[in-house]
Amino acid sequence: MTIIVKKVTQIICGVIFLYGIYIIIHGHLTPGGGFAGGAIIAGAFILLILSFGSEFLALKKEETGSSLLESSAILVFLVIAVLGMIVGGVGIFLVNFLPKGTVGKLISAGVIPLYNIAVGMEVAAALLTIFLALLIYRDEVLK
């Protein structure tokens, strides 16, 4: 890609990434949440790969790394769900066992922010892995 695109990407990528994290963290206050924030973060990485070309990153290692991150993120999601069964004392699957706090504040909705973060990581890693798999397939086919 031309130098202009590279320069602009360098500036924007950080901002997009930060915006994605903001959306995940404030999932229970403002619109958005795990799915939207995760997708935005994946968009930031895809933009980076598109503008700087695939040989810049060692793609293969990236792909296994991101698929590993994805499976561990969804495992965290499941563990929180099952934790509700054990810690909640009442033994009910997916119960919101942390204190609820006041409605408008940042730390307020019990387990929901944890779910948001877990799902956000999972969606980001998932979309990135799909995109990387396509790119690696294209390179190997061209070789």
Add this chain to the structure above:
Amino acid sequence: MQYFIPLFVAVPLGGAFLIAIIGNFLKGFGKIFTSIVLAFLTGFSLYIVFTLQGSLVYGIGGWELFDKIPIAIYMVLDGLSIYLLLIINLIGFLSAFYSISYIQKFTAENNYYTLFCLMVAGMNGVVLSGDLFNIYVFLEMAAIASYALVAFGIEKEELEASFKYQVLGGVSSLFILLSIGFLYWYTSTLNIADISKVIAKKGGSQLVVFSQVILLSGFGLKAAMIPFHAWLPDAHSSAPSPISSMLSGVLIKAIGAYVILRLFFNMFEVSYNTSLVITIIGTLSMVIGVLLAIGQWDIKRLLAYHSISQMGYVILGVGIGMLVLAQNGERAVAALSIAGGLFHLFNHAVFKGLLFLNAGAVEYETGIRDMKRLGGLSSVMPVTTSTSLSASMSISGIPPFNGFFSKLIIIIAAIQAKYYVLSILAVFVSIITLASFLKVQRFTFFNKKGENWIKREPPVREVPFTMCFSMVFLAVLCLALSMLIVPSVRDIVLTPAVDALIEAGEYTTSILGY
């Protein structure tokens, strides 16, 4: 006891995620862990079968009824769902055990076991959930896992079969989602028991019939019934054998037939014309499936067509029960025909799974699927021959085996309900099945001498232990299941499943409490 129902979904899910992570470092972890997980689930469902009275209801997230309206998602475990759970986990365990040595011929073993666990988790989720949209989510999970598993060995025809299967499966899932939208529009609630309550109160309108038609076509495609069976022969013949035994043994039942039963018995009132449509589709699939199967020479394609016709038996049995209930004939005949249908569902899962495993064993050793070039394997592969003999006899309904008893019950019920044409058709189809399976036995195992197999450079010998074990276990099951006729055994396993369908009202009261 009630707190262990989510384990049926949480354990395979946790297993799948653990395999995905640990599998990269520890090579053999996937195969052992899957078999352990599924063995635990089979034992657990067997334990529940013997100790279950009535039905267990489990609200997720601990939300009570909000002025008598269920707001959370409920997992309902009654006679019918534990019956299906037993089938899913039993055949799942045997296929996973079988694929320990079968999958060594493929690369990316770890992904195979992850997708396998996810498919089982999806099916368990569908069978257990009492919420319409939740059924759609878990149905989609099992379906996507099976799309990827059908295309596991990256050959030409496997990719095409998977693409065709995925296009048709995707279209049918969207029909199902559209009908969920209609039902939500009409009743503005998603809980199955609540919807049946609202439909009963509001009276059936045009929309309910319209969404019934769409639901029937959507799930009809998942259950590979006649007008929608185009994907089944390709998908089942090109998938790896343990997967095609799971697909035609369990997937089309847990995702297709079970949901049709649950929705058309417990959600909508049993109306005359819908049951008539279901019975007609059942008879059509029964007859056309077997007629299509005669001309086949590829073992797995022949077995796939037979799955369509055997599923026709199941739908026929249940359809006659619905017809009798709709004309409120006496309940004994309806109970008998539904029992016949459900009994055949279990039998078909067992002997069709076994037949696909046999075909896989033959392909594993000789690498050929075309019956013309096979022959005389009986001297070289004794175990596979004996198990495939028992499976073929039970599918064509020869007395000591289970197939005979379930077909007998369906035919008797058809006669008692005075549908003589259907019973004659059932007998006629059973004879053709017998003929086509004699052909299979003669061509693959018995006619030519076996010694040219031994002279071949990789000498053809018996399949490894794990494959033999699953095949022998299923063959023994073919015989043991005919015990279900004995009343004492039947009351534990089959009768609660039939009651769950006959007394539909009892399902709603168990959830809503009124």
Add this chain to the structure above:
Amino acid sequence: MIVYILAVFLFLIGIYGVVVKRNLIKIVIGIAIMEYSVNLFLILIGYVKDGTAPIITDQVSEIVFVDPLPQAMVLTAIVIGLATTALLLAIAIRIYKKYGTFDIREIKNLKG
């Protein structure tokens, strides 16, 4: 009522695309269009006259809220649509590599 009919008409265009089109990518586009129309249909059902997004802000909450349940359903349906489209495209590339074309007619048994 016209809004629902248009949404279902978009669904039928998707079906037209899947049934009639010969190109693999066109079929994938047809399925994606069907997914979008079902999502839109679900949200159209949940709309309440001049209701706003169901987010509680601190001022006096006298406002009418839109139904949040279809929004939860559609969020799931969007991600399911993404999952199916990604898998379909992956298979479409492999088929293209094996056959050199996206057209169904050349690919042997993909009829029907």
Add this chain to the structure above:
Amino acid sequence: MELLIIVMLVLMIGGAIFSLEARDLLSAVIAYGIVGFGLVICFLFLGAPDLALVQIVVETITLIIMITVILNSTREEVKKGWKKTTAYAVLAFVFIGFFLYFFNRATDTLTVFGDHAMRMSKAYLQPGAAETGSANLVTGVIFDYRGYDTLGEATILFTAVIGVLTVLRLKGRK
């Protein structure tokens, strides 16, 4: 409000028809983008900001993936054999006619656009914020009232990724 939605829907239908009829695959994918981004605007009108956010980002990523697929392969669509396609087209039009007719008959007794009677979601609206503690009721519904769906949902995305990785590996059998 209803008029705005109708205008957007007509635009999306036009985009859909163009994307299916376009000869060049790249323009077909771009036209498909019209439908996706039209949907984003419809979501905003219908009071669903969460969905608009997710849809716009997911739509962009799907477009990027589709364009990567197309650039790897041909861009023109082979046009031949009119007989067979017209037979299928007639079949499809008949099905569309029947579907619309029955749909119209089935839904004339139902609530008009806009006055949706809430039953299950009454519980989510009134005490919703207090019980789940989240100001955004939709996130409350997604993660707390119907968290089981979202668990299934995240697993479906996980299944799709594993599926894509299995399908795109290079050597299938040893």
